[in-house]
Amino acid sequence: MRLSLKFRVVLLLILLTFIPVILYFYHYSVMREKIIEDRLRFDKLYASSIVSRIELFLERVMSQTESLVYLYRNLGFSEEEIIWRITGQVKGVFEGAFYSPEGILMGWASREKIQPKFEKFVNFNGKEGILGIEYTEYKEPFLRFMISDVEDGLLKGYFVFSLDLSLFWQSVVSTRPNPSAEVFLADSKGNILAFSDMRFSSRKKVELKEGVYRSSITGVEVVGVHSSSEDGKWVVVVEEPVSTVLEPLQGFQKKAMVAGSAFVLSGGLFAILVFLRIFKPLESLKNYIVSWEEKNINKPIRAGDEVSELSQAFENLIRRLEEERKLYSALFENTLDGIVVFNAQRRVIDVNRTVLEEFKVSREELIGRSMKDLIGEELPLTSMFFSEKKVKLREEIYCQLRQELLRIEGNLYILWRLRDVSQEKELKVLLEQTAKLSLAGEIACSIAHQINNPLASIMGYAESIILSTEDEKVSKKAEVIMRQAQKCAETVRKLLDIGKPFEGKPEYVKPENVTIEVVNMLSPKAKRKGVKIEFSSNLNGEKIFTFPWQIEQVLANIIDNAIDASPENGSVEIKLERANGNIVWKVKDSGPGIPKEELERVFKPFYTTKDYGTGLGLPLARRLMRNMGGDVRIYSEPGKGTTVEIYINRREDENTDS
Amino acid sequence: MMKILLGLLLTLLLASCEGEKAKEFRIAVFISGEGRMGKVKGFMDGLKDLGVEKVSYHYFKGNNTLSLMRELAQELALNQEDYDLIVTGGSLEAYMVKSASGKLKTPVVILGGTSIRQWGLTKDLGRPSEGITGVDNLNAELMEKRVELFSRMFPHIRKVLVFCNPQFEASKNATRITIRAGRKFGIKVVPVNVRDVKELEYIISHMREDGFEAIIITPCFYTENFLTSYILHYANFYQIPVFCHSPGLVKKGCHVAYGTSGYEQGYQAAHIAYKILRGTPVEFVPFERAYYPRLAVNEKALAELGVDYNREFFTYIDEVVK
Structure with a gap:
């Protein structure tokens, strides 16, 4: 099957367009996988580091609380005042109660409630530190811990405090991988205990999985990991929206898309341009030339595509032009008339060989010379004829001059045909002279013929006198007559000789x-x-x-x-x-x-x-x-x-x- | 043609090589009046701290006029799709936008609201159901605590006034809680609705004659934005102690206040807005509680008041403005 060049170019452009698109998706896929893998590794490390710090932070909160209890107790504050001060100073502690050594509720203070929920009696025997996790009326988990109030070795009672886990958790995860990352604290079953903000949680539960999944907490596709403490009590879950993780890649993707689109768009425009500017005129040109050649050259064109056909057509055409150029050049050079070509400024731009040979002048001498130089005037731009015109090419020569005007491709050219008529003129004068001489010869011959007879008589009679007389004087005179007559006869003979036609x-x-x-x-x-x-x-x-x-x-x-x-x-x-x-x-x-x-x-x-x-x-x-x-x-x-x-x-x- | 093509190609390539510009977010700020600007300031600072720099804010300020607020809410509801986010100063503004719009197409974040569920702004604070989320400042819930703290500070005062707007369920709810708490602490709490400043002055100037010795401010848009400045002005003039709901008001002359500041609420709301702007659906961005409340006292205003108060109560104070 023979495919046209146009079709092949279109096919190539389509292929060139698809290659970057395929590469684009391939690279995106590979990079996406790599970025997510890196992020999972990084978040896992982060979660591990956080989970190892939970107990430490809790101990710090309890230690700070215990110090403040000791401080305010020494300042003489009541239990309620101590609890109030601590809720204002220790982040996350929002309420507290005081129990007697026997475990009887003695007093309380809260930042939110006028009567917080504390058991009226608690058995503190064997209990220390964290008491457990409870929930507010909004289903918010909080942690209860106890501090023993001992003064001079004497147990005065127990302080029990409620720690808002979300506020506490904000202290622990003060630095997150990025602002969009969610870091949750959960128990071993996945029940969320704290968020990194103060949201109402409604006792949410997460599935402990890793990788890319849709989060039940944020509702978006996330990159999630989790890490458990050694005793399995605490689980830290880190979730980052995939869109955030892939943001740099998507930025690159957008740029690549813009650049790719620019490339494809430009390619498309270029292709259209090529079609409009090259192929269409090319095809018209080819059709025109091929049909012209078929009519005028009768040489069929057989080639592959449009360009080959056009190429062959041009070859034929150029060959034909070359032949015709040679023909016309030969005609120009070998015409009997000398031809001088002037441009519109009346300067010689070309001469034929006849001019050079006939007038013994070189091309270099003539090219560039003005019309005025040649004939002493500038002829008007019209066809003219001069039977005799003195033309100074090298020497002044009488020429027959015919001026013609040519208009080729909008340019004006003046053409002179020159013919040397000086010889003709000479011959003409010679002919006139010859005619006169001929007439004179005829007259002379006529006279000679008429003189010849009297001369013959004179000579006859002179000879007769010489022969017949004895008088010496007479005889001498007759001899003189005889000689002069002979001389006359000689002259007449010569005249008759001149009058004879030249053979x-x-x-x-x-x-x-x-x-x-x-x-x-x-x-x-x-x-x-x-x-x-x-x-x-x-x-x-x-x-x-x-x-x-x-x-x-x-x-x-x-x-x-x-x-x-x-x-x-x-x-x-x-x-x-x-x-x-x-x-x-x-x-x-x-x-x-x-x-x-x-x-x-x-x-x-x-x-x-x-x-x-x-x-x-x-x-x-x-x-x-x-x-x-x-x-x-x-x-x-x-x-x-x-x-x-x-x-x-x-x-x-x-x-x-x- | 070829030159144009090359020019276009070059421009596109340069455009693609140019650093990606951060998207500019368009945020509509709908507030009842200037009194909410503290929250707005906190919100703007919060977003900046989160790295969201390119934001254009379009304000819809109600000048504390309900009719104007309704008009603005209508306008905002009509043009809501022009914005990436709508933030409202409180629950009332969110309620008005929701009422004007029906189903919201643009997420709404409340910078600090109270009685969220009473306003019908969501069914579940943990899973917003109406396209609205934000910060619940628990102001209504803290009214009991305020009455308790008031009774401890002014143990001799037995009758107080609260200003409320009965048009709004939330205002009535806060008033009900205050009255109930007053009963627990032996204080008679009487709600009063005033129509203008003259009425307000008349009431404050004559309240002592009826045995009312203090004013407790309830969380309500028109006390918060409009009346508070007048209340504080006349209260100081007539030497009436005022108990406010926001520590920020203490700096404006309020004698004592308990609650969270509007700035902090706005700052906290910025974190919520950030998640939504990053593409998290609203139903997955729960309401948040305001951080723990603080007790603040204006010592100078108290001294000028010339009213007896329990000095031992000062051990409870978190912030003192001198």
Whole structure:
């Protein structure tokens, strides 16, 4: 049978409650027995000590009485006066009588009666001390004793006194085991002779037993013992109410009961609390999760109790969450857009991997930065889109920015999707420029075609003149026409070459030739400005396998810039050399140079110092070279001109002069 | 919730660890008047000596007015269950509570009463039958002895007055005993019932004219509480010797008294009350006799009285107040 955890806890609590209850009763029983046993032993000792003193106390009373008789007799008191004085002085003696030596009643005195009951004649022969026990009209026992009145050896008579045994008994048992203890004096048959107080006794009788019993005198359950004198005449009975004897135990019992009740009550309250605060929500939670899992995970839960079921459900859930977390994390990290997450205070709290890789920035640099730091302003809390926005992550970059707001668990998050559009922008400008160039090329081709025919005629006719004339001067002039026309035709051919579409195929080229072509192309511009172009090479006709058109483009850009940078009548020095396995063009102008802080910016798109510049030359040149495995570097000092180095990697197989 | 629970648990545990407090007993004290306060004082001292410290006393004082006493008895009977014990100054108060209540639910202890059985307060002094117990001061029984002692002290006086209240059987009983004892000793004892102080003064001022030369006080609530002070006042003024029933009165100016003191009776009653408070059923707590009586004389009052008395009788005196 499978027991639920709730049922087991309840069972345990009940058991825990019953254990102290059982122990409580067990200990109470044992302690009760022990206390009663001790009390019986103690009371027995007390009764024995009292019983041994009875005769002694009686002798003391009689001795005191005899002394007083002697005293008052010598003071000349009458017998009645003597008896009266003694009843006032000896505790318990309440009446007395005087008898003549012959035993005839001569006089009396009593504290209670005007005529106490005394025999008119008593035979005192052979009698001494205690005469016996008698009873008053209230059935109270009292003891009669006699004192011989002897003066100068002559018997004058006998005094007989009545001793109230209860008063006498109070003297004997002046110290009782405790105020609740009853100490009785009884005769050998159990007839009570005296109580420790002045109660009306009505000749009561006690059963002489020991242990715990219901007292016939007090009517309550008592711990009782008795002890007899040696001659068996006197019996002392001690009875103590059980409730008094067990009072300390009951005090302890009450405390234990209160403490136990407190414990049980608290345990009960705790159990209720556990049920209310733990089990009920636990069960609801378990049911909810289990049903959710059954619907969404389709994985049945088989376990022992509620906690095991819940535990398994949580395991499934966490596994599922972990999988989903990984999925979403991968989506977040690997999305094409860079994602920056801000908190409600517009501080960056997270970025994805795309941001880090795309913008070459570390997570630590971004976390905690404010929105204002990134874009110079704080965007309003609304969804927005910017096709171009300058964003400063590490460098300022043009980005497409989409802002979205997320509310999760009451918290506001701002999400930015960033896309670097600087390249697109470059391409756009390049495209525009290319379109313009293309148009210019088309025009140039058209002009070239139209010039080609007249040129052919000119050349034809010039050749005809050369061949047909004998005039040397004419012939020379025709040759000049012929050469100039050929030059024009060459220029037109070049224009037509430029206008040809770029096929994009790499081929083996000689760097010197490429350089010379570019220099030739830009010579007219240099001449116009009076700038001298000097070209030198230490290569020995080596070829490289590359895209010549791209190299031309790069060189054209760099040399064109150098011409622009050089002053009138200045010079541009071009050196072609090998360095560390690379082919390097070093283009040095004689311009004013570039300040150090601006050197890095020259490669940024759209940075230009020229009035009609596009700011794309250098960035395009660097990108083209890097695409080919090379690079473009710039060195400059203000006043000392600028040197641009163009590197291209030369592979071993290119080292053939084919 | 958890904090409250822990707090509750801690409080209960502390409460259980605290030393057990002695129970406070509630005791109703019903007395006819201030004259009974000696007994009450003795009772309170007795309980203290027995270790019963925590007691709250609620007084019902009748101002010596029967109608008020009856009202108080009614009130006490109605509220008797509010108390652990009712103590009464004498038999009259116990009788009134019993009459008002019918069957008593709270035990009654008489601090010092007389003619217990005549009042119907029990059938057997050794086994209380009505839920009432206490101290029997044997005052009525001692009247004979008082008359005897009076005759010995004032042998020349032959006619005496006793004040009694014929409404009460006990008072009549004490008076009957006194008259009978007087006959034995050749003294004419005449009972007189007075309604107020004026009547009392008139009687005392004119009693000599009728040959009455002394007053013997009988145990009766209204002489004990109310008249005694006036009797003593007028008796001293008119030089009439007064024989009282309690040695305590000697200190208040009574010339001679024989009996037990109210304080002692109250003290003795405390022992009876103790047993009941400890749970002994009343029927197992018998009435007790007052301790043996004592003869007391106020020497100064006697000297101022200017009345002849038997000087040899002084050998009988137990206590002398000077």
